[in-house]
Amino acid sequence: xxxxxxxxxxxxxxxxxxxxxxxxxxxxxxxxDAERRQLPAWAARDKLLQLLQxxxxxxxxxxxxxxxxxxxxxxxxxxxxxxIAASDKFISQNAGEVGPSDDVKSPYEGAGVVxxxxxxxxxxxxxxxxxxxxxxxxxxxxxxxxDHGGPEQQTGIRSVGGSGGSRVYGGAIAVTQPRRVAxxxxxxxxxxxxxxxxxxxxxxxxxxxxxxxxSTRIKYMTDGLLLREALVDPMLSRxxxxxxxxxxxxxxxxxxxxxxxxxxxxxxxxxFRLIVMSATLDTARFVDYFPGAVAALIRGRQxxxxxxxxxxxxxxxLDAAINATLQVHSDEGEGDILVFLTGQDEIDxxxxxxxxxxxxxxxxxxxSSSGCRELLVLPIYAALPPEQxxxxxxxxxxxxxxxxxxxxxxxxSITIPGVRYVIDTGHVKARDYNxxxxxxxxxxxxxxxxxxxxxxxxxxxxxxGKAFRLYTEADFAVLxxxxxxxxxxxxLGSVVLQLKAMGIHDVLGFDFMDPPPRAAxxxxxxxxxALGALDATGCLTEEVGRRLSRLPVDPMFGRVxxxxxxxxxxxxxxxxxxxxxxxxxxxxxxxxxxxxxxxxLKFISREGDHLTLLNVFRGFRELPKESNKARTAWxxxxxxxxxxxxxxxxxxxxxxxxxxxxxxxxxxxxxxxCGEDSTxxxxxxxxxxxxxxxxxxxxxxxxxxATGRQVFLHPSSVLLDRKPDCLVFNxxxxxxxxxxxxxxxxxxxxxPELAPAAFAVKSAAAIAGAxxxxxxxxx
DNA sequence: GGGTTAGGGT
Numbered sequence: 001x002x003x004x005x006x007x008x009x010x011x012x013x014x015x016x017x018x019x020x021x022x023x024x025x026x027x028x029x030x031x032x033d034a035e036r037r038q039l040p041a042w043a044a045r046d047k048l049l050q051l052l053q054x055x056x057x058x059x060x061x062x063x064x065x066x067x068x069x070x071x072x073x074x075x076x077x078x079x080x081x082x083x084i085a086a087s088d089k090f091i092s093q094n095a096g097e098v099g100p101s102d103d104v105k106s107p108y109e110g111a112g113v114v115x116x117x118x119x120x121x122x123x124x125x126x127x128x129x130x131x132x133x134x135x136x137x138x139x140x141x142x143x144x145x146x147d148h149g150g151p152e153q154q155t156g157i158r159s160v161g162g163s164g165g166s167r168v169y170g171g172a173i174a175v176t177q178p179r180r181v182a183x184x185x186x187x188x189x190x191x192x193x194x195x196x197x198x199x200x201x202x203x204x205x206x207x208x209x210x211x212x213x214x215s216t217r218i219k220y221m222t223d224g225l226l227l228r229e230a231l232v233d234p235m236l237s238r239x240x241x242x243x244x245x246x247x248x249x250x251x252x253x254x255x256x257x258x259x260x261x262x263x264x265x266x267x268x269x270x271x272f273r274l275i276v277m278s279a280t281l282d283t284a285r286f287v288d289y290f291p292g293a294v295a296a297l298i299r300g301r302q303x304x305x306x307x308x309x310x311x312x313x314x315x316x317x318l319d320a321a322i323n324a325t326l327q328v329h330s331d332e333g334e335g336d337i338l339v340f341l342t343g344q345d346e347i348d349x350x351x352x353x354x355x356x357x358x359x360x361x362x363x364x365x366x367x368s369s370s371g372c373r374e375l376l377v378l379p380i381y382a383a384l385p386p387e388q389x390x391x392x393x394x395x396x397x398x399x400x401x402x403x404x405x406x407x408x409x410x411x412x413s414i415t416i417p418g419v420r421y422v423i424d425t426g427h428v429k430a431r432d433y434n435x436x437x438x439x440x441x442x443x444x445x446x447x448x449x450x451x452x453x454x455x456x457x458x459x460x461x462x463x464x465g466k467a468f469r470l471y472t473e474a475d476f477a478v479l480x481x482x483x484x485x486x487x488x489x490x491x492l493g494s495v496v497l498q499l500k501a502m503g504i505h506d507v508l509g510f511d512f513m514d515p516p517p518r519a520a521x522x523x524x525x526x527x528x529x530a531l532g533a534l535d536a537t538g539c540l541t542e543e544v545g546r547r548l549s550r551l552p553v554d555p556m557f558g559r560v561x562x563x564x565x566x567x568x569x570x571x572x573x574x575x576x577x578x579x580x581x582x583x584x585x586x587x588x589x590x591x592x593x594x595x596x597x598x599x600x601l602k603f604i605s606r607e608g609d610h611l612t613l614l615n616v617f618r619g620f621r622e623l624p625k626e627s628n629k630a631r632t633a634w635x636x637x638x639x640x641x642x643x644x645x646x647x648x649x650x651x652x653x654x655x656x657x658x659x660x661x662x663x664x665x666x667x668x669x670x671x672x673x674c675g676e677d678s679t680x681x682x683x684x685x686x687x688x689x690x691x692x693x694x695x696x697x698x699x700x701x702x703x704x705x706a707t708g709r710q711v712f713l714h715p716s717s718v719l720l721d722r723k724p725d726c727l728v729f730n731x732x733x734x735x736x737x738x739x740x741x742x743x744x745x746x747x748x749x750x751x752p753e754l755a756p757a758a759f760a761v762k763s764a765a766a767i768a769g770a771x772x773x774x775x776x777x778x779x
Numbered sequence: 780g781g782g783t784t785a786g787g788g789t
Binding site: 428444486553 | 780781782783784785786787788789
């Protein structure tokens with residue numbers, strides 16, 4: 001044991017405190033060890049390993065609280081899937097001590113009544129023991145794992161040119177997450193569980209941060225980052241196992257990875273293992289997609305959530321939400337209320353209405369009413385400044401209850417402690433993309449059943465909860481089962497460019513799990529051709545295409561950067577591109593419109609939004625980087641979102657690293673400055689954004705030159721009261737009308753000069769293999 | 780003349 005007795009006294013003292021630390025650490029390890037064994041994933045480990053030995057793809061359903069994300073990678077490592085000796089201290093210490101899985105299964109036995117949609121309506125607790133209830137579902141349950149899913153398709157694996165040949169592959173385990181915070185926090189936890197330093201055996205990598213080393217065996221990372229790695233290393237040769245976690249979220253990145261991984265599997269054969277982890281039960285899609293895949297279930301640990309529906313449809317969900325909040329507040333026991341609304345505006349007005357109601361109630365009851373606790377109304381959405389966001393995480397003061405009015409940020413991205421009641425309006429503001437029109441839209445639509453379940457589940461994180469769905473059970477039944485994958489409803493410019501850069505020529509034939517609309521792919525090919533990233537045969541061009549694929553920005557903005565380096569305004573262009581790659585720079589609360597408008601005045605450039613954003617960036621950069629206080633105050637005073645600014649700064653620095661240095665990954669380009677002359681910058685913007693060039697019409701609207709479409713300048717644009725004759729804009733967004741957002745004034749005569757390919761008619765409609773056409777024509 | 784869900788990038 002620990003020797004705390006020898007040595008001279010000063011040293012002894014040090015050793016003593018060290019020893020105390022060591023004892024504390026040992027205690028902590030013991031506790032962590034105990035916690036691990038409580039996890040359903042722990043109980044499942046033998047079965048899981050067996051499955052993984054027999055199958056190259058495992059589709060693992062691990063419900064909330066199953067411990068899949070932290071435990072499965074460690075399990076693989078201990079079984080040498082991560083090519084590390086099993087002498088790993090923690091594992092060897094414990095490997096022999098584990099009893100039969102059934103021994104550790106019992107603590108989770110409990111009972112819950114699960115209805116058809118898999119949501120608890122009520123639960124029966126076993127006397128004195130059950131705190132946790134798990135979803136039960138299909139099939140029998142052995143050691144917490146049950147095989148389910150479709151018939152195995154072992155024959156589906158084809159070996160092409162021998163499985164892997166003599167290629168020696170690396171042995172690390174990659175675990176992808178859709179969000180950076182998740183990658184960081186899970187890595188930290190697992191490092192602690194394994195008793196190693198973060199960045200040693202366990203690490204993480206996200207866009208601006210790489211906390212890994214040559215000894216890293218388990219690497220948590222964002223899915224987008226793994227996709228980036230695939231660009232350089234298409235066989236993902238550093239990894240013996242890739243785990244795609246939260247696969248049910250179906251991000252664009254996971255969906256592209258699926259297709260790539262399928263190819264990797266074919267080529268690497270038995271040398272490679274894929275685990276697709278999902279929190280929802282619909283594994284059939286995954287099992288059908290990956291040849292030879294087998295599905296398994298690890299039960300979760302969630303408190304029961306009782307789901308309630310309205311008896312009749314509500315004609316105004318906002319009013320209904322306010323009434324429901326007040327009703328829960330007056331009728332239900334302790335616990336905070338989480339209300340799902342669709343957007344900032346709606347949240348602002350709900351907040352106002354709720355407060356009015358509360359004030360009226362207070363008034364009618366008189367100040368002496370003591371039976372009624374206070375209700376603290378707190379908004380949360382992504383654009384809210386961090387200091388206001390933080391308020392939802394603070395526990396409500398004694399005798400008060402929080403009502404949190406949230407967008408879907410509270411569905412997955414953040415977990416708010418104390419929530420026992422969820423109010424689901426059944427609506428969400430969702431982005432969609434019309435490929436034929438090249439038009440994004442943002443509209444309030446009904447949620448999917450999966451989304452409704454996710455929302456309800458937020459009530460059962462800390463104790464039994466209740467979910468109030470502001471629609472009828474019949475209405476729930478006719479909702480879409482799941483939200484369509486994002487890849488089927490977004491602009492594919494970057495995706496197509498990445499695929500091309502990875503040597504996938506036939507993008508239309510790429511094996512997507514859910515193929516995007518053909519029109520969306522064609523449109524992206526056209527755009528990339530117009531930008532000069534693809535040649536007439538649909539192949540990546542070296543001078544433009546290859547370089548654009550390396551830049552972590554939208555291809556149009558990448559083109560702006562390349563042009564800017566030639567036009568002597570690289571510095572400014574990098575700043576502008578960094579700023580437009582960031583959402584929500586300006587905080588524009590409705591109640592304080594006069595204030596934020598006044599604050600914005602000093603940044604406004606008459607030439608457009610890009611130059612206005614540049615002024616903001618310059619202003620921010622003048623503040624000392626190390627003075628958080630000064631920066632926070634400046635942002636707060638100017639109604640500017642500090643998170644957005646930090647992100648813009650990170651992107652700025654990353655882009656400078658990519659563009660400037662002479663050797664790879666640097667492109668060795670000159671980043672000169674154009675000072676106060678905006679012309680070079682506006683010309684560079686034109687060189688990349690010309691597919692979005694528009695001309696003023698007599699009625700004050702604009703006409704997009706490439707498509708002939710009528711659009712309106714977005715009311716947030718600084719050009720709204722100036723209306724230049726010609727402009728380029730970042731994107732079109734359809735809400736109440738079709739709006740052009742982020743516009744800059746240009747000269748019409750620049751267009752044929754800077755974008756001859758697009759503004760001279762060309763017939764490239766049937767270009768080899770890829771159906772590349774022209775983007776627009778001259779007018 | 781009038782308005783922006785949430786994520787993510789070697």
